[in-house]
Amino acid sequence: MTLFTDDDLRPEPSTPPERIRPKRSVIVGWSFVGAALVLTLVLALVPAPYVIEQPGPVFNTLGTDQPVGSPPSKDAKPLITIPSQTTYPTAGSLDLLTVSLVGNPDSLPSWIEVASAWFTPSKAVLPVDDVFPPGTTTQQSDKENAQLMVDSQQDAIAAALNDLGYTYPQEVVVKQIIKGSPADGVLRVGDEVITVNGVHVPGVQTLRDLLKANGAAKPAKIGIVRDGVASTVEITPEKSGPTVIVGIGAGMHYTFPFDVMIQLNNVGGPSAGQMFALGIIDKLSPGKLNGGEHVAGTGTIDNEGNVGPIGGIRQKMYAAKDAGNSWFLAPQSNCDEVTGHIPSGLKVFAVKTLDDSLAVMKALTSHASTTGLPTCPAS
Known part of the structure; x- marks a missing residue:
C-alpha cells in the first residue's frame, strides 16, 4: 500500500509552455513572398505608359x-x-x-503585359507618347x-x-501653308506647282529634291498655276535639318x-x-x-x-x-x-x-x- 502525504497529493504548479520563435531566415523569406505578391498585384493592375x-x-x-x-x-x-x-x-x-496595337491613351496595357512583350521577338514596346503625341x-x-x-x-x-504607261492629269498641289514660313503670303492653298527653276515637277518627291538642290542661299523660281493663270514666284527656302523647306504641305491631285x-x-x-x-x-x-x-x-x-x-x-x-x-x-x-x-x-x-x-x-x-x-x- 502506497501512502501519500497531503503535500504529495497537491498538484505541481503549472509552467507556461516554451514559445518557439521562427528562424530569422523564415521571416525574411515570407516577407519576400508577401512583397512579391504585392508587386505582382501592382504590375497586373497598374497601367504602364507604353503601347x-x-x-x-x-x-x-x-x-x-x-x-x-x-x-x-x-x-x-x-x-x-x-x-x-x-x-x-x-x-x-x-x-x-x-x-496591331495593344493599348492607347484611354486604355494602357499593364506592366505584366509590357514585361512579357519585351521578351517576345515578334512584339515591340513603345512609349505611348511616341505613338499618340500628347494632346492627340x-x-x-x-x-x-x-x-x-x-x-x-x-x-x-x-x-x-x-x-x-497610262497618261492622265496628275498635279502637285499646295494643301497647307505654315504660318511665318517663306511660302506664307507668296503661295496659296490650291496653287498647282508646275516647275522649280524651270524643271518640271511630276510629284512631291521631285519637288523636295529640286528645292534641296536649290539650297537655302538663293531664291527658287517656282512656276505655279492659280485659278487657271500661270505665273512664276520666287521663294528662298530655309534649312530644316539635312534638307531645305519653303513651308508648304504638298499633295497630289489625280484624274x-x-x-x-x-x-x-x-x-x-x-x-x-x-x-x-x-x-x-x-x-x-x-x-x-x-x-x-x-x-x-x-x-x-x-x-x-x-x-x-x-x-x-x-x-x-x-x-x-x-x-x-x-x-x-x-x-x-x-x-x-x-x-x-x-x-x-x-x-x-x-x-x-x-x-x-x-x-x-x-x-x-x-x-x-x-x-x-x-x-x-x-x-
Missing part, C-alpha cells in the same frame, strides 16, 4: 478583303476591283501586312490614319498606272482614266501602298506578276514609284512568315531595323522604287536566281 506593337492581320491584294487564314465568308469582296477594264488571272499572293486622342489618331490609307491608295493607283476600287476596312496608315500598286499591276497585266509565288511586303509609295519607310517592320516580317511567305519586300530605308531580326526562312529584298520590286517579281517569275538583287542582310 505594344504586334503582328496584325494579313491581306492578299490579289484576293478578298478577308484576312489570310480566316474562314470563308459569303460577305467577302475582292480587295482590288477594276470594273471597266480587262483583268487577268492571278496566282499565289501579294500580301500586305498590318500591325485615339479618335483623332484613327481619323488621321484613315486619311493616310485613302491617300496611299490614290498614290498606289497612280504608281501602277504610270508604270503601265484617273478609269476607276480602281480598293476594298479594305478598319485598316489605317500609308504602309500598304507598295503592295496595292503591285496588286493593280498584276490584275491589269497578262501572266502572273509574282510567278505564282507567295510574296509579302510593305512600304509607302508615291506616283513616281518611290518606296518609303514604314513603322512596325519587325512585326510585319513575323506576320509574313506566319502567313506562309518566303519572300519579303522591305523599303531599303528600313534595313537598319530589319537586319538581325529576320525570321528564319524569310528572304528580305531591299527596294527603293517600284522598279526594284518589279525586278524581284521578274526573277521569281522566270525562276532566275535572286542572288544579285539587293537584300537587307540577315545579320
Whole structure:
C-alpha cells in the first residue's frame, strides 16, 4: 500500500509552455513572398505608359478583303476591283501586312503585359507618347490614319498606272501653308506647282529634291498655276535639318482614266501602298506578276514609284512568315531595323522604287536566281 502525504497529493504548479520563435531566415523569406505578391498585384493592375506593337492581320491584294487564314465568308469582296477594264488571272499572293496595337491613351496595357512583350521577338514596346503625341486622342489618331490609307491608295493607283504607261492629269498641289514660313503670303492653298527653276515637277518627291538642290542661299523660281493663270514666284527656302523647306504641305491631285476600287476596312496608315500598286499591276497585266509565288511586303509609295519607310517592320516580317511567305519586300530605308531580326526562312529584298520590286517579281517569275538583287542582310 502506497501512502501519500497531503503535500504529495497537491498538484505541481503549472509552467507556461516554451514559445518557439521562427528562424530569422523564415521571416525574411515570407516577407519576400508577401512583397512579391504585392508587386505582382501592382504590375497586373497598374497601367504602364507604353503601347505594344504586334503582328496584325494579313491581306492578299490579289484576293478578298478577308484576312489570310480566316474562314470563308459569303460577305467577302475582292480587295482590288477594276470594273471597266480587262483583268487577268492571278496566282499565289501579294500580301500586305498590318500591325496591331495593344493599348492607347484611354486604355494602357499593364506592366505584366509590357514585361512579357519585351521578351517576345515578334512584339515591340513603345512609349505611348511616341505613338499618340500628347494632346492627340485615339479618335483623332484613327481619323488621321484613315486619311493616310485613302491617300496611299490614290498614290498606289497612280504608281501602277504610270508604270503601265497610262497618261492622265496628275498635279502637285499646295494643301497647307505654315504660318511665318517663306511660302506664307507668296503661295496659296490650291496653287498647282508646275516647275522649280524651270524643271518640271511630276510629284512631291521631285519637288523636295529640286528645292534641296536649290539650297537655302538663293531664291527658287517656282512656276505655279492659280485659278487657271500661270505665273512664276520666287521663294528662298530655309534649312530644316539635312534638307531645305519653303513651308508648304504638298499633295497630289489625280484624274484617273478609269476607276480602281480598293476594298479594305478598319485598316489605317500609308504602309500598304507598295503592295496595292503591285496588286493593280498584276490584275491589269497578262501572266502572273509574282510567278505564282507567295510574296509579302510593305512600304509607302508615291506616283513616281518611290518606296518609303514604314513603322512596325519587325512585326510585319513575323506576320509574313506566319502567313506562309518566303519572300519579303522591305523599303531599303528600313534595313537598319530589319537586319538581325529576320525570321528564319524569310528572304528580305531591299527596294527603293517600284522598279526594284518589279525586278524581284521578274526573277521569281522566270525562276532566275535572286542572288544579285539587293537584300537587307540577315545579320
